[in-house]
Amino acid sequence: xxxxxxxxxxxxxxxxxxxxxxxxxxxxxxxxxxxxxxxxxxxxxxxxxxxxxxxxxxxxxxxxxxxxxxxxxxxxxxxxxxxxxxxxxxxxxxxxxxxxxxxxxxxxxxxxxxxxxxxxxxxxxxxxxxxxxxxxxxxxxxxxxxxxxxxxxxxxxxxxxxxxxxxxxxxxxxxxxxxxxxxxxxxxxxxxxxxxxxxxxxxxxxxxxxxxxxxxxxxxxxxxxxxxxxxxxxxxxxxxxxxxxxxxxxxxxxxxxxxxxxxxxxxxxxxxxxxxxxxxxxxxxxxxxxxxxxxxxxxxxxxx
Amino acid sequence: xxxxxxxxxxxxxxxxxxxxxxxxxxxxxxxxxxxxxxxxxxxxxxxxxxxxxxxxxxxxxxxxxxxxxxxxxxxxxxxxxxxxxxxxxxxxxxxxxxxxxxxxxxxxxxxxxxxxxxxxxxxxxxxxxxxxxxxxxxxxxxxxxxxxxxxxxxxxxxxxxxxxxxxxxxxxxxxxxxxxxxxxxxxxxxxxxxxxxxxxxxxxxxxxxxxxxxxxxxxxxxxxxxxxxxxxxxxxxxxxxxxxxxxxxxxxxxxxxxxxxxxxxxxxxxxxxxxxxxxxxxxxxxxxxxxx
Numbered sequence: 001x002x003x004x005x006x007x008x009x010x011x012x013x014x015x016x017x018x019x020x021x022x023x024x025x026x027x028x029x030x031x032x033x034x035x036x037x038x039x040x041x042x043x044x045x046x047x048x049x050x051x052x053x054x055x056x057x058x059x060x061x062x063x064x065x066x067x068x069x070x071x072x073x074x075x076x077x078x079x080x081x082x083x084x085x086x087x088x089x090x091x092x093x094x095x096x097x098x099x100x101x102x103x104x105x106x107x108x109x110x111x112x113x114x115x116x117x118x119x120x121x122x123x124x125x126x127x128x129x130x131x132x133x134x135x136x137x138x139x140x141x142x143x144x145x146x147x148x149x150x151x152x153x154x155x156x157x158x159x160x161x162x163x164x165x166x167x168x169x170x171x172x173x174x175x176x177x178x179x180x181x182x183x184x185x186x187x188x189x190x191x192x193x194x195x196x197x198x199x200x201x202x203x204x205x206x207x208x209x210x211x212x213x214x215x216x217x218x219x220x221x222x223x224x225x226x227x228x229x230x231x232x233x234x235x236x237x238x239x240x241x242x243x244x245x246x247x248x249x250x251x252x253x254x255x256x257x258x259x260x261x262x263x264x265x266x267x268x269x270x271x272x273x274x275x276x277x278x279x280x281x282x283x284x285x286x287x288x289x290x291x292x293x294x295x296x297x298x299x300x301x302x303x304x
Numbered sequence: 305x306x307x308x309x310x311x312x313x314x315x316x317x318x319x320x321x322x323x324x325x326x327x328x329x330x331x332x333x334x335x336x337x338x339x340x341x342x343x344x345x346x347x348x349x350x351x352x353x354x355x356x357x358x359x360x361x362x363x364x365x366x367x368x369x370x371x372x373x374x375x376x377x378x379x380x381x382x383x384x385x386x387x388x389x390x391x392x393x394x395x396x397x398x399x400x401x402x403x404x405x406x407x408x409x410x411x412x413x414x415x416x417x418x419x420x421x422x423x424x425x426x427x428x429x430x431x432x433x434x435x436x437x438x439x440x441x442x443x444x445x446x447x448x449x450x451x452x453x454x455x456x457x458x459x460x461x462x463x464x465x466x467x468x469x470x471x472x473x474x475x476x477x478x479x480x481x482x483x484x485x486x487x488x489x490x491x492x493x494x495x496x497x498x499x500x501x502x503x504x505x506x507x508x509x510x511x512x513x514x515x516x517x518x519x520x521x522x523x524x525x526x527x528x529x530x531x532x533x534x535x536x537x538x539x540x541x542x543x544x545x546x547x548x549x550x551x552x553x554x555x556x557x558x559x560x561x562x563x564x565x566x567x568x569x570x571x572x573x574x575x576x577x578x579x580x581x582x583x584x585x586x587x588x589x590x591x592x593x594x595x596x
Binding site: 067176186188190205208213 | 479482485486488489490491529530531532533535536537538539540543545551553554557558561562564565566568569572573575576578579580581582583584586588589
């Protein structure tokens with residue numbers, strides 16, 4: 001398998017079909033993320049949701065729904081304790097990820113760009129342009145995704161910047177006396193504006209306008225992308241959706257790293273139940289946030 | 305009448321007498337109180353007694369025992385405050401100028417300490433020295449017939465609304481702070497206006513003796529926030545993020561954020577909607593799920 005050479009000028013379909021026919025044992029699945037990445041994703045998802053639900057009622061404290069929500073949470077002080085607890089979980093995840101990337105940097109001897117990384121390149125721009133051509137009536141493009149697509153890279157960097165700002169401003173507001181030992185009091189005002197506005201930005205970005213859409217609602221994966229599951233995805237799906245990575249792994253002989261045996265029937269049934277529960281809960285949360293966005297639009301333009 | 309019936313009658317009368325004597329002590333007595341006030345209520349408890357104009361405000365002349373029942377002054381004579389009023393139809397010379405005098409001096413007899421502090425305050429100065437009728441005197445904050453103790457339930461809760469009657473803009477910016485937000489959500493131990501600005505002796509920020517003057521503000525914050533420094537206290541409490549006049553830098557930051565939020569939501573919303581729309585039109589949702 002190691003010495004398979006491929007003409008990269010072929011279409012991704014041709015590459016994929018060649019690779020499937022030549023290299024891959026049957027009944028294997030593609031596992032996109034390591035256990036570390038899946039657990040980090042789980043904890044960030046859980047803590048982010050808790051942070052949003054405990055923080056938003058404070059931002060909109062005038063509104064009836066916010067006061068109702070705060071009562072359900074047991075009052076503002078209790079919501080504050082839950083919020084801080086979730087913040088600790090998220091900061092821990094962020095520190096773990098920083099360690100993870102440091103490890104990658106050391107292993108690659110300081111090189112963090114190149115195929116398969118989060119660093120944007122020319123091909124991402126081409127994918128974006130092709131996609132918008134399609135949106136505006138052009139032909140459906142054959143997207144040349146490597147390990148991470150342009151919308152995942154964009155989200156990664158936006159979320160990284162957002163999380164950094166939220167962590168720093170949140171810590172400033174958690175320890176205002178300490179903060180003002182070093183900075184003037186107006187920096188607490190800045191922290192408030194950024195924490196509150198950044199929260200709305202992150203919430204809309206993750207729950208409505210980007211992440212949940214791409215993970216649950218885009219036509220190729222509706223109702224949910226199973227990439228975050230232990231048993232992974234069918235191999236042909238992988239080859240079609242990430243042709244460049246597939247081709248690269250076949251060429252480099254590293255396909256084995258992401259292959260796992262197909263799960264047993266029992267395991268698959270358990271995963272399917274879990275999958276439906278997560279799907280229904282996420283779609284309900286998504287719908288709630290779409291309603292929120294419509295309320296927010298009306299709020300901003302002064303309808304109510 | 306037979307003796308047993310007479311005895312029973314005496315017994316019942318005795319019980320009734322005891323009950324009647326004990327009743328005024330009970331809390332739920334809405335009958336006209338004993339004493340001098342009885343004469344007042346003979347007229348003033350009547351409905352439709354008409355109204356009078358006091359400092360531009362229309363007030364009803366009807367005052368029922370129920371109106372004063374919950375008041376901490378329920379046991380005072382009406383004339384303790386309405387000094388010089390006679391129990392008959394009041395003559396103009398009795399009532400003329402009474403309000404101005406009563407609202408300044410009427411409380412002083414019993415509450416000299418508080419009155420002394422008020423006298424030194426910004427509000428007191430406006431009323432006493434400049435003759436303002438808009439600035440608050442005792443009754444404007446404490447009420448009159450329904451006056452309650454400041455420690456009574458509901459009084460503290462009413463403080464932001466009370467100050468907001470004149471300082472509306474300040475109450476609005478207060479409601480944007482963590483103090484105001486949590487206070488509005490039922491955490492009534494959180495700081496209200498009077499906790500930072502004081503109450504009877506409220507002074508403007510520019511006065512060195514003010515609780516919120518540069519000299520004292522850190523100490524005032526320190527009542528709740530341990531180790532609060534002057535820098536800590538320089539946090540802008542009353543800042544209106546929607547007005548560049550309030551604080552240019554905070555407003556600019558908020559404005560930037562709003563632009564970013566709207567921009568990102570519009571671009572992201574379009575991207576997702578068009579993706580969804582094309583997917584629907586080309587039947588990818590139904591058939592092509594696993595294929596490109």
